[in-house]
Amino acid sequence: MSNLTLADVxxxxxxxxxxxxxxxxxxxxxxxxxxILCDGQRAIGELCALMGQEVQQLARELLAAGYVERVGLANAPEPVEAPLKRTSNASVQASSASEPSPSSVAASQLAQAVAPPPRRSIALSRMYMFDMLERLLGAQSGPARAHLRAADQPEAVLAALQECLVLIAEIAGSVQADKVRQQLCDMLPEDYRQGFAGQELVTS
Structure with a gap:
């Protein structure tokens, strides 16, 4: 199996x-x-920006197990063909000497070239909370998941996310709840993130 690149979708x-x-x-x-995040739209580089560099290895494992498949590469500008012109052998040699070979380009530079910026969205935050409720609360997550699923407007989703955090704090502890909150703040759009980060967890 060939290695996945950060541009693979x-x-x-x-x-x-x-x-x-x-x-x-x-x-x-x-x-x-x-x-969950392999939706046929996001490149591996974007998932790495959201979850860390281990995503590339996890994606390889999912690909090898048959849970995901390649659909192509992230969009890149189409190359523009330059008109052909005659050059002397001396010019070709000088040009070759001045240009770096592909092997001399640092891997970090290649990663920066293909990795898209991280995407913030309420939908992604909601999906993350569904997963964390199942992981941290198990069978006790049913009512919170139903409430989150019923929220159909951004403000309602944010309120449901906050209530889910309160429930996580009550059952799994405030440390776990703070970790989930921090991850949500990295996923939410800036306008919503500021208000969300400023709220306090109020447990009964």
Whole structure:
């Protein structure tokens, strides 16, 4: 199997969709989170920006197991063909000497070239909370998940996210709740993130 690049875009296979729905416990929590985010639109580089560099290895594992498949590469500008012109051998040699070979380009430079900026969205934050409720609360997450699923406006989703954090703090502890809050602040759009980060957890 060839290595995945940061520009590769993955989507779930039928096996991946079944695993997401049935939760057979075949995947770790991090693998499942990556599986959820493989929607056929985001490049590996974008997922790395959201979850860290381990995403690339987790995605390889999902690809090898048949849960995801490649659908192409992230959009890049089409090359512009330059008109052909005759050059002397001396000019060609001088040009070759001045240009770096592909092997001399640092891997970090290549990663920066293909990695898209991180995407913030309420939908992504909501999806993350669904996963954390299942992971941290298990069977006790049912009412909170139903409330979050019913929220259909940004303000309602934010209120539901806050209530989910309160429930996590009550059952799993404030340390876990703060970790989830910090991750949400990295996912929410800036306008919503500021108000959300400023709220305090009020547990009964």
């Amino acid at each position: 993955l989507r779930k296979t039928s096996a991946g969709r079944r695993e997401q729905q049935q939760r057979s416990q075949a995947l770790s929590a991090r693998q499942r989170h990556v599986l």
